Amino acid sequence: MNDFMNFVILGLTRGSMYALIALGYTLVYGVLQLINFAHSEVFMSGAFGSYLVIQSVVTDGSSPPWFAVVGIIVLGLGSGAITGAAVAWSLERVAYRPLRRRGAPKLAFLISAIGASFFLSQLAGKLFNRLNNNSFPTYFNLNKHVIDIGGVTVSLVQLIIIVSALLMMLFLDLLVSKTKLGRSIRGVAEDAPTAALMGIDIDKTISRTFVIGGALGGAAGFLFGTAFFFSNTMGFIPSVKAFAAAVLGGIGNIRGAMLGGLLLGMIEAIVPTFPWYKPGFIGTAWTDVVAFVVLVLVLIVRPSGILGERLGRAA
Amino acid sequence: MRTRPLAKVAVLGVVGALALAGCGNSDTKDTGGGLKSGSGGNSSSQTYTIGFEGPLSGDNAQLGINEVNGVQLAIDQANKAGDLGFTLKLLKSDDVGDPSKAPAAEALIAQDASVMGVVGPSFSGATEAVGQKYGAAGISMVNPSASNGTIQTLGFPTWHRIFPNDYAEGPAAADWLAKKAKKVIVVSDLSAYGDGVAKAVIAELKKDKIPVISQGADATNTKDYGPIAQTVTQSGADALFYAGYDAQGAQFAKALVASGFKGLRMSGNGVKSSVFTDGAKAAGEGWYFSCGCQDATVAPSATQFTADYTAEFNTPPSTYSPEAFDATNILINAIKAAKAAGSVTRATVNDQVNKTDFQGITAHITFGADGDIPPGSGTVNLFQDKNGKIVSLGDITKQN
Numbered sequence: 120m121n122d123f124m125n126f127v128i129l130g131l132t133r134g135s136m137y138a139l140i141a142l143g144y145t146l147v148y149g150v151l152q153l154i155n156f157a158h159s160e161v162f163m164s165g166a167f168g169s170y171l172v173i174q175s176v177v178t179d180g181s182s183p184p185w186f187a188v189v190g191i192i193v194l195g196l197g198s199g200a201i202t203g204a205a206v207a208w209s210l211e212r213v214a215y216r217p218l219r220r221r222g223a224p225k226l227a228f229l230i231s232a233i234g235a236s237f238f239l240s241q242l243a244g245k246l247f248n249r250l251n252n253n254s255f256p257t258y259f260n261l262n263k264h265v266i267d268i269g270g271v272t273v274s275l276v277q278l279i280i281i282v283s284a285l286l287m288m289l290f291l292d293l294l295v296s297k298t299k300l301g302r303s304i305r306g307v308a309e310d311a312p313t314a315a316l317m318g319i320d321i322d323k324t325i326s327r328t329f330v331i332g333g334a335l336g337g338a339a340g341f342l343f344g345t346a347f348f349f350s351n352t353m354g355f356i357p358s359v360k361a362f363a364a365a366v367l368g369g370i371g372n373i374r375g376a377m378l379g380g381l382l383l384g385m386i387e388a389i390v391p392t393f394p395w396y397k398p399g400f401i402g403t404a405w406t407d408v409v410a411f412v413v414l415v416l417v418l419i420v421r422p423s424g425i426l427g428e429r430l431g432r433a434a
Numbered sequence: 435m436r437t438r439p440l441a442k443v444a445v446l447g448v449v450g451a452l453a454l455a456g457c458g459n460s461d462t463k464d465t466g467g468g469l470k471s472g473s474g475g476n477s478s479s480q481t482y483t484i485g486f487e488g489p490l491s492g493d494n495a496q497l498g499i500n501e502v503n504g505v506q507l508a509i510d511q512a513n514k515a516g517d518l519g520f521t522l523k524l525l526k527s528d529d530v531g532d533p534s535k536a537p538a539a540e541a542l543i544a545q546d547a548s549v550m551g552v553v554g555p556s557f558s559g560a561t562e563a564v565g566q567k568y569g570a571a572g573i574s575m576v577n578p579s580a581s582n583g584t585i586q587t588l589g590f591p592t593w594h595r596i597f598p599n600d601y602a603e604g605p606a607a608a609d610w611l612a613k614k615a616k617k618v619i620v621v622s623d624l625s626a627y628g629d630g631v632a633k634a635v636i637a638e639l640k641k642d643k644i645p646v647i648s649q650g651a652d653a654t655n656t657k658d659y660g661p662i663a664q665t666v667t668q669s670g671a672d673a674l675f676y677a678g679y680d681a682q683g684a685q686f687a688k689a690l691v692a693s694g695f696k697g698l699r700m701s702g703n704g705v706k707s708s709v710f711t712d713g714a715k716a717a718g719e720g721w722y723f724s725c726g727c728q729d730a731t732v733a734p735s736a737t738q739f740t741a742d743y744t745a746e747f748n749t750p751p752s753t754y755s756p757e758a759f760d761a762t763n764i765l766i767n768a769i770k771a772a773k774a775a776g777s778v779t780r781a782t783v784n785d786q787v788n789k790t791d792f793q794g795i796t797a798h799i800t801f802g803a804d805g806d807i808p809p810g811s812g813t814v815n816l817f818q819d820k821n822g823k824i825v826s827l828g829d830i831t832k833q834n
Contacts, residue, residue, distance in 0.1 A: 129660040252681040252713045262692045391665045404650030
């Protein structure tokens with residue numbers, strides 16, 4: 120049981136990051152009914168952007184007092200979010216808006232997004248490096264056990280990731296359900312032409328939706344980089360998973376993306392605890408197989424995802 | 435949705451690559467045909483060239499630079515000695531370590547008729563891509579670093595390798611582990627290299643009657659090593675062997691520390707690099723590595739080499755520099771022997787390389803019929819990460 124709980128916590132950590140990225144997909148899908156395939160690079164840029172800030176304020180191996188650590192983490196989340204938001208905003212301007220103005224078919228958006236994705240990934244490779252395991256400076260003991268109940272342990276970095284992701288999701292939920300901006304996002308998602316007649320500036324709303332999704336993705340980039348590593352190609356795999364998580368929860372549905380992300384992360388992490396688990400037979404190498412089998416099964420029963428496609432129409 | 439267009443692009447790419455490879459093959463045959471006139475022109479001139487193919491730019495450039503410096507040093511020393519009766523030149527060809535760029539790098543070397551042999555390619559993938567072409571051009575290959583255990587079976591006519599391959603290294607590592615551990619978990623990154631090493635290690639451990647657990651953690655899509663590390667910790671194994679490369683090894687090392695694994699941690703030559711020590715930092719402390727290579731900074735037979743290398747390049751020799759130095763000297767000796775026997779052509783040089791019986795700084799080197807050193811010869815050394823530096827502990831079979 121303890122073993123199982125340890126895997127669940129690993130899954131929650133991974134899932135929180137999936138959820139943050141998945142929100143970017145689902146928000147854009149909500150307003151545009153399009154999958155923003157360049158979102159993986161928004162996530163990646165967040166890691167690089169926050170790295171530049173973090174490494175300029177703290178040296179590797181130093182051990183600042185706890186309040187400074189909290190400050191640095193907030194700074195990292197903030198700078199990651201700002202970078203992500205800036206990249207997402209430019210992406211909308213360059214890869215989406217011109218096509219939207221000209222009424223291009225949906226496929227054209229996909230292609231321009233994939234193009235932008237390659238461009239951004241290679242640009243980061245060119246500007247920084249192409250190593251596949253850059254890491255952030257170490258300024259606190261990531262593995263310190265902050266919670267230890269009978270062998271079930273939560274390390275500091277896991278706690279930071281889970282708590283900050285939950286706070287951001289809560290903030291987004293309030294933003295969308297309570298504010299004027301949230302209302303206009305929901306309006307555009309439900310029926311864009313009518314929303315326009317009601318005086319909502321569609322361009323501005325779409326742009327802001329990209330910015331919000333980008334900020335969450337960028338912050339996830341910082342968390343991912345802190346926990347694991349970062350590189351110019353880091354975005355692809357987590358983003359494919361996050362996209363799957365968004366579909367699992369119901370694409371276009373904000374709470375669905377959160378749920379889908381957490382769920383997918385957990386399913387992946389608990390593969391080694393299955394009763395039929397035999398190392399060498401269904402080992403950890405089968406993680407993706409199990410995760411995607413679950414995805415397919417859920418979609419067979421509920422084609423629109425667990426919570427349904429609340430915000431959008433079918434693509 | 436995304437996979438579909440991507441898959442199509444990938445299929446197109448593969449088809450294109452195959453078509454290109456096909457063209458490349460026929461080109462090389464042409465060069466092979468034109469070889470005779472080329473080598474005829476050579477024998478009158480007294481300059482022979484030794485080619486080097488390896489990564490001189492890109493991610494893995496450091497490895498290529500380590501090697502090409504070793505080649506340069508051997509050539510400079512031979513020229514300086516003044517008893518050659520001919521002049522040696524170095525031709526560097528950059529393949530970025532990438533199999534798809536290797537054919538162009540090979541062509542650059544093969545079209546120079548004064549090239550009598552090549553050191554390289556540095557990487558196994560690149561070697562597999564061009565081994566047949568070097569063979570068709572008649573250029574003797576003496577390889578200092580491509581460790582894949584199946585290259586010698588591919589029938590490359592001019593293949594030689596001066597160090598034990600992965601299938602020799604894996605069992606040596608396993609035998610050492612068997613002395614240390616009661617239960618071993620082997621994690622493979624499922625790459626061509628990692629899979630080969632993992633299989634060799636597992637087979638030998640079973641022979642040694644040590645219980646083995648085998649696990650896979652795909653290097654291309656595992657980004658979070660938490661669950662696999664947790665699995666290792668809870669498996670009850672008191673030793674881990676990771677069969678994979680350095681960058682992922684570093685991430686795995688960090689995750690193992692996070693999950694509290696206390697057992698022995700070991701890996702092969704793929705992880706033994708500064709990419710691992712820099713990436714894992716404190717988490718890499720104590721990792722062991724097996725490698726069919728020498729630590730030039732400590733090996734007694736290499737002290738002169740280390741001093742000369744440091745004097746010429748202002749940096750101490752690193753991974754595979756001594757091997758490249760030996761490989762070059764084997765080629766130089768073969769050219770000398772061919773000259774003494776009457777004619778220096780690519781074919782006579784290759785014949786002389788086949789007959790090599792050479793005491794180098796890394797080992798005493800002879801070649802078997804398949805171009806590898808005979809089974810059982812060659813030394814696999816044990817290394818350890820101590821305070822972020824990789825330290826040689828010496829011959830693995832002599833360690834307890």
